[in-house]
Amino acid sequence: MSRILLPLWLSLPSALRLRAYQALVKIGDLLYEFNGSPKCFRLPFGLYAKFGHNVLMAEANVMRYLKAHTTMLIPSVIDAIPIPSGAFIVMTRLDGxxxxxxxxxxxxxxxxxxxxxxxxxxxxxxxxxxxxxxxxxxxxxxxxxxxxxxxxxxxxxxxxxxxxxxxxxxxxxxxxxxxxxxxxxxxxxxxxxxxxxxxxxxxxxxxxxxxxxxxxxxxxxxxxxxxxxxxxxxxxxxxxxxxxxxxxxxxxxxxxxxxxxxxxxxxxxxxxxxx
Incomplete structure (x- = not known):
């Protein structure tokens, strides 16, 4: 199901997706304890968001490359949206x-x-x-x-x-x-x-x-x-x-x-x- 829904979701305007992710950040703040990072936020649905100082699209791009070309245990990038400060990255949460x-x-x-x-x-x-x-x-x-x-x-x-x-x-x-x-x-x-x-x-x-x-x-x-x-x-x-x-x-x-x-x-x- 996710293979069908995710492409549909990503086809929506980036501004709409960004607003949805920002809402999830607020929900995550209520549900989960602060993880010690000012740039990483735990979201519902087994996801994390990362944005802020020094967060750029290059980080999402290298993770996507490594996920496609290696068997390294790293998060999967779900979405990455350019924003004025750099990038808003949404990725999967790893166990551990x-x-x-x-x-x-x-x-x-x-x-x-x-x-x-x-x-x-x-x-x-x-x-x-x-x-x-x-x-x-x-x-x-x-x-x-x-x-x-x-x-x-x-x-x-x-x-x-x-x-x-x-x-x-x-x-x-x-x-x-x-x-x-x-x-x-x-x-x-x-x-x-x-x-x-x-x-x-x-x-x-x-x-x-x-x-x-x-x-x-x-x-x-x-x-x-x-x-x-x-x-x-x-x-x-x-x-x-x-x-x-x-x-x-x-x-x-x-x-x-x-x-x-x-x-x-x-x-x-x-x-x-x-x-």
């Missing part, structure tokens, strides 16, 4: 809850299975071929990207890794920039494979079911073509981030390790306050 402190409850076998499931999803993400034309480091579709550990506003795109690194250093305290260039010289002179990256790896964006199995990956607004170490160093931000060995085991299993890149980024984090 944020990972948060669940890793510490897992047995060694559960932890290993969880890490392998997560790795399977990220392997698919990192295998997405990059378009041959356009900027090398960019958001989905070749536009700018969001990297919260560099700057609160969107940045780029960048034609080369060097352009990205120069920008990262330029955002640090002026009196420390020569020091940072020296620390980063070797790592930033080494070319890296550019892969499609999630860009915002932490325990609230990774879902787990009641059996401690991976059940979904959410929040794709930072997805971008970045150096292959990017998601792993993100998982360590700032300076250890989640702070327990189970998290480190999972992240190292999923991405491998990039100690030279992490050393440089940790030094950069000392002298840059993006917020």
């Amino acid at each position: 809850e944020p990972l948060m402190g669940r890793l510490q409850e897992m047995s060694k076998q559960q932890l290993t299975a969880f890490a392998e499931d997560l790795k399977s999803n990220f392997d698919q993400l990192r295998a997405v071929p990059q378009p041959k034309n356009g900027p090398r480091i960019s958001g989905w579709g070749g536009g700018n990207l969001r990297a919260g550990r560099i700057e609160s506003n969107r940045i780029g795109p960048f034609s080369t890794e060097r352009d990205l690194y120069d920008y990262m250093i330029s955002m640090s305290h002026l009196e420390r920039q020569e020091h940072l260039k020296a620390v980063a010289r070797e790592s930033h002179s080494t070319p890296h494979q550019l892969v499609l990256s999630h860009g915002d790896i932490h325990t609230t964006n990774i879902l787990v079911d009641r059996n401690n199995r991976f059940s979904g990956l959410i929040d794709w607004e930072c997805c971008a073509w970045m150096p292959d170490y990017w998601d792993w160093t993100c998982s360590n931000y700032p300076c250890g981030k989640e702070g327990y060995p189970e998290w480190k085991f999972v992240m190292d299993t999923v991405f491998g390790t990039y100690p030279d890149a992490l050393k440089v980024e940790q030094e950069l984090w000392k002298y840059n306050d993006p917020w």
